[in-house]
Amino acid sequence: xxxxxxxxxxxxxxxxxxxxxxxxxxxxxxxxxxxxxxxxxxxxxxxxxxxxxxxxxxxxxxxxxxxxxxxxxxxxxxxxxxxxxxxxxxxxxxxxxxxxxx
Amino acid sequence: xxxxxxxxxxxxxxxxxxxxxxxxxxxxxxxxxxxxxxxxxxxxxxxxxxxxxxxxxxxxxxxxxxxxxxxxxxxxxxxxxxxxxxxxxxxxxxxxxxxxxxxxxxxxxxxxxxxxxxxxxxxxxxxxxxxxxxxxxxxxxxxxxxxxxxxxxxxxxxxxxxxxxxxxxxxxxxxxxxxxxxxxxxxxxxxxxxxxxxxxxxxxxxxxxxxxxxxxxxxxxxxxxxx
Numbered sequence: 441x442x443x444x445x446x447x448x449x450x451x452x453x454x455x456x457x458x459x460x461x462x463x464x465x466x467x468x469x470x471x472x473x474x475x476x477x478x479x480x481x482x483x484x485x486x487x488x489x490x491x492x493x494x495x496x497x498x499x500x501x502x503x504x505x506x507x508x509x510x511x512x513x514x515x516x517x518x519x520x521x522x523x524x525x526x527x528x529x530x531x532x533x534x535x536x537x538x539x540x541x542x
Numbered sequence: 543x544x545x546x547x548x549x550x551x552x553x554x555x556x557x558x559x560x561x562x563x564x565x566x567x568x569x570x571x572x573x574x575x576x577x578x579x580x581x582x583x584x585x586x587x588x589x590x591x592x593x594x595x596x597x598x599x600x601x602x603x604x605x606x607x608x609x610x611x612x613x614x615x616x617x618x619x620x621x622x623x624x625x626x627x628x629x630x631x632x633x634x635x636x637x638x639x640x641x642x643x644x645x646x647x648x649x650x651x652x653x654x655x656x657x658x659x660x661x662x663x664x665x666x667x668x669x670x671x672x673x674x675x676x677x678x679x680x681x682x683x684x685x686x687x688x689x690x691x692x693x694x695x696x697x698x699x700x701x702x703x704x705x706x707x708x709x710x711x712x713x714x715x716x717x718x719x720x721x722x723x724x725x726x727x728x729x730x731x732x733x734x735x736x737x738x739x740x741x742x743x744x745x746x747x748x749x750x751x752x753x754x755x756x757x758x759x760x761x762x763x764x765x766x767x768x769x
Contacts, residue, residue, distance in 0.1 A: 443580055443602075444587070446611045450601050451591035453619045459648030461629035462636045473765060475630065480730045480761025481754075482624040486718035487731030488738040488753035489600070489621060493711045495742040497607070507708070514712045518719035525562055527719075531712035532566075539705065 506542060510535030549670050553677030556662070560654040561685045567595050568689035570710045572697020574599045577707070578606025582694045589690045593683065594652060597622040598690075599710060613748055620754050628656045635659070638668045643676075650679025653717075726764050730757045 490511075495501050503511075514531030521527070575585035580602055588598040601618035609617070628651055636644050658678050664670040700706045722728050734757030741749030 442611050443584055443605055446601060446605060446615050447584075447588045447591050449611075449615050450597060450618045451588070451593075453615070454592050454594055454597055454622050454625065455649060457619070457622060457625040458629055458651040459645070460626065461633045462648055462651075463644055465630075465633060473762075476765040477758065477762040478627045478630065480727065480758050480764075481627065482721050483718060483727040483731040484734040484757025484761065485620055485623060485754045486714055486721065487734035487757060488750045489596075490711050490714050490718065491735040491738040491753065492742070492750040493714070495739055497743070499743040501739060501742075507711075510708065510712055511715050514716050515719040518716040522720050524713075524716060524720075527716035528566055528709060528712060531716070532706075532709055535708055535712070536704070 504542070506535050506538035509538045545670075546673055549664075549673035550677040552662075553658075553674040553679075554681045556658045556674070557654065557678040557681040557685075560658065561682060564595065564654070564686065565689055566706075566709045567599075567713060568686070568693040569697045569700065570693075570707055570713075571595060571599055571690050572693030572695070573700070573707045574603045574606075574697075574710075575694060576698035578602045580606060586690060586694055589687055592618075593649065593686065594622055594625075595686070596714070613745075613751075617750055620751055624653075625651065628653075632656065632659065635665055635668075635671055639672060643672055647675060647679070650676075650683055652679075652682060655679045655682060726761070730761045730764075733757050733760050 494503050494507065510531045513534040514527050517523070517530045518527040575582060578585070585602055588602065592598050592601070597618040600621045601614050604614035604617055605611070629648065632647075632651065636647060639647075655675070655678055659665060659671070659675050662671065662674050664674070697706075718731055722731060734753045736753075737756045738749050738753030741752055743749075744752070
């Protein structure tokens with residue numbers, strides 16, 4: 441039940457974030473400083489999220505050579521090609537290669 | 543062929559190539575549901591109710607790890623906070639539209655729909671924009687419904703040794719890397735990651751929230767004192 445409540449609240453919240461400005465503020469001016477700050481939401485969240493996936497609840501960072509090689513390959517491919525398919529395949533293949541070698 | 547059919551077709555065909563990278567994501571979703579111990583159908587209900595892969599995976603994995611509802615929901619909403627930016631950016635194109643479209647459109651405003659809608663040449667023509675946006679949006683919706691369903695069955699039978707769930711941090715680092723186009727953003731991402739690592743022992747993974755907020759504050763300060 442708790443899980444379903446969490447899904448419903450997240451669903452409503454997600455919809456409001458997508459629709460909020462479209463529904464309410466479409467006719468109004470938005471403070472430029474706030475708009476410029478919103479640009480940093482995505483890098484901050486993604487940076488924090490990747491790090492939280494690589495750490496254990498005990499505070500250890502779980503990054504061996506395969507993880508590091510996979511992430512570095514993915515970051516390089518994403519920056520140079522901006523192609524999500526290539527980024528994912530390349531990152532996973534290098535990760536698996538190092539896992540297999542280890 | 544009518545103009546209307548023409549734009550609907552373009553919307554659908556614009557959506558398909560961008561959906562391919564979402565297929566491993568749908569498998570990762572299946573793995574996350576399986577690992578969380580949440581009943582498959584209950585986990586899948588997040589697909590029509592939330593319709594956002596990163597938020598769904600974050601929410602269900604955190605709940606599976608024993609996080610409280612409040613912490614898991616907050617984390618999932620912070621992960622989806624970039625949609626505020628899409629909403630602001632898309633608002634002008636919804637101005638001269640029927641009221642119902644302003645309510646229905648946001649439901650399918652996911653990353654890829656934002657990208658195709660912003661690169662659609664005739665987005666200033668309200669009718670063309672509406673047909674294109676809705677057909678691209680609901681093409682993604684239909685594909686994500688199907689593939690997260692398939693992911694529930696296929697994800698868990700992928701051998702553990704493959705560690706396919708590592709596809710998730712790889713995808714996120716890819717999204718991060720394509721999004722950072724200035725050293726300011728790199729600094730913000732690095733500070734957010736650093737604070738998160740330092741606070742990894744906080745309960746309910748709340749270090750992630752503090753890390754993200756500290757990063758955004760740094761971004762605010764950069765913009766406030768620039769030039």
